[in-house]
Amino acid sequence: xxxxxxxxxxxxxxxxxxxxxxxxxxxxxxxxxxxxxxxxxxxxxxxxxxxxxxxxxxxxxxxxxxxxxxxxxxxxxxxxxxxxxxxxxxxxxxxxxxxxxxxxxxxxxxxxxxxxxxxxxxxxxxxxxxxxxxxxxxxxxxxxxxxxxxxxxxxxxxxxxxxxxxxxxxxxxxxxxxxxxxxxxxxxxxxxxxxxxxxxxxxxxxxxxxxxxxxxxxxxxxxxxxxxxxxxxxxxxxxxxxxxxx
Numbered sequence: 001x002x003x004x005x006x007x008x009x010x011x012x013x014x015x016x017x018x019x020x021x022x023x024x025x026x027x028x029x030x031x032x033x034x035x036x037x038x039x040x041x042x043x044x045x046x047x048x049x050x051x052x053x054x055x056x057x058x059x060x061x062x063x064x065x066x067x068x069x070x071x072x073x074x075x076x077x078x079x080x081x082x083x084x085x086x087x088x089x090x091x092x093x094x095x096x097x098x099x100x101x102x103x104x105x106x107x108x109x110x111x112x113x114x115x116x117x118x119x120x121x122x123x124x125x126x127x128x129x130x131x132x133x134x135x136x137x138x139x140x141x142x143x144x145x146x147x148x149x150x151x152x153x154x155x156x157x158x159x160x161x162x163x164x165x166x167x168x169x170x171x172x173x174x175x176x177x178x179x180x181x182x183x184x185x186x187x188x189x190x191x192x193x194x195x196x197x198x199x200x201x202x203x204x205x206x207x208x209x210x211x212x213x214x215x216x217x218x219x220x221x222x223x224x225x226x227x228x229x230x231x232x233x234x235x236x237x238x239x240x241x242x243x244x245x246x
Contacts, residue, residue, distance in 0.1 A: 015193040055082065056186045059179050059210045068177050068203045078180050082187050089168055089190035093158040096166060098145060105144050109137065158190040167192025174198060178207030182214060 045051055049060050052070045055078070061070045114122065125133065161167045168191050172181045181196040198204055211217060 054078070054179065055183045057179065057182045057210070057214050059177060059182075060206075060213060061177065068200070068206050070177070070179070078183060081180065082183055085168075085170070085184065085188050089161075089188060090154055090158045092168065093161055093166075093190060094154050097152065097154070097157065098149070101148055102141065102145050105148070106141055109141060109144070113137070155189070161190045162192055164192070169193040169195070171195045172197060175207065176200075176203050178204070178210060181207070182210060182216075185216075186214070 045060060048064065049062050050070075052059050052061055054075060059070065061068065168188075170181070170184055170188075170191060170193070172178075172184075172194065175181050175196045175198045178196045181194050184191055185194055196204065196207055
């Protein structure tokens with residue numbers, strides 16, 4: 001579902017294709033400054049425009065601030081949002097792992113308990129015995145989950161989730177040039193899809209141009225997904241819509 005802001009909404013959809021585990025490297029660390037050369041894709045800078053490098057992306061902006069413009073005041077805000085969403089992505093992956101592991105161990109431990117004690121004895125336990133056994137079981141289950149947690153590579157798990165249905169989807173409602181969205185795409189681990197949304201088709205077109213500038217043109221596709229999943233919903237009349245995915 002996409003947010004409707006008065007008139008027709010312009011948007012880009014960024015989506016990664018499903019990939020086998022361990023086939024994608026983890027994204028590089030975030031930085032608000034970059035040593036990369038200007039115009040890394042060699043696209044060239046249109047007259048009346050300027051290049052701005054922030055984090056891992058290089059954007060082109062018109063020098064006329066009455067158009068879509070670069071806001072340097074928000075650099076720290078964008079850095080912090082990249083950092084915090086990255087932290088959330090790791091915590092999210094850890095929670096999902098913990099739920100799955102707890103369910104798996106609970107099933108195995110319940111079966112072991114039935115095998116050891118016997119179904120009849122468990123059924124004949126009194127209320128206090130049942131409560132005490134349940135409390136011990138939950139403590140033992142938590143200990144088993146914590147023991148299994150040791151050595152789990154949650155950073156790697158987070159990065160891998162970008163190529164699976166476990167990856168995150170981010171919706172940026174007022175994206176303007178898409179700088180923040182492109183930084184999320186390149187710098188935040190575990191992002192499966194981003195919807196880059198703005199009322200102004202000119203802003204979305206600028207984002208599309210900067211996708212090319214950052215060497216991501218291979219990620220742009222049509223409405224039909226290439227990973228075998230269901231088709232991306234058709235854009236409504238007046239919408240600017242592309243799909244970007246890996």
